[in-house]
Amino acid sequence: MAGKMIMWAVSFSCAILFFCIGVYARKLEKPMWFWSGSEVDAAKITDVKQYNKENGVMWQLYSLWYFAAGIAEIWNSILALILLVLSCTIGMVLLIRSYTKIYGKYRVQ
Numbered sequence: 001m002a003g004k005m006i007m008w009a010v011s012f013s014c015a016i017l018f019f020c021i022g023v024y025a026r027k028l029e030k031p032m033w034f035w036s037g038s039e040v041d042a043a044k045i046t047d048v049k050q051y052n053k054e055n056g057v058m059w060q061l062y063s064l065w066y067f068a069a070g071i072a073e074i075w076n077s078i079l080a081l082i083l084l085v086l087s088c089t090i091g092m093v094l095l096i097r098s099y100t101k102i103y104g105k106y107r108v109q
Contacts (some may be wrong), residue, residue, distance in 0.1 A: 011070030026056030051073035
């Protein structure tokens, strides 16, 4: 039972964190950054509001992987672990690819 509690805590903590990043991105007035320590210059983004909206949606969708892992823990610990590993690996790659597309879409040419 202690293992399930730890898995729930990890999964839901990550899910809430990423969901909150999405909410923050959607409400931000200046362009949301992706990489730690980097900033996106507002002059290099065509539509900051729409850019931030898509960026926020991207983070909120990413959080669903972690919510799914936490919920899966109720029925099947192996499935929950697989979802958590996929979230941290394939999910992260998809997150990077999504951000690259969003940035390319709104970048000033």
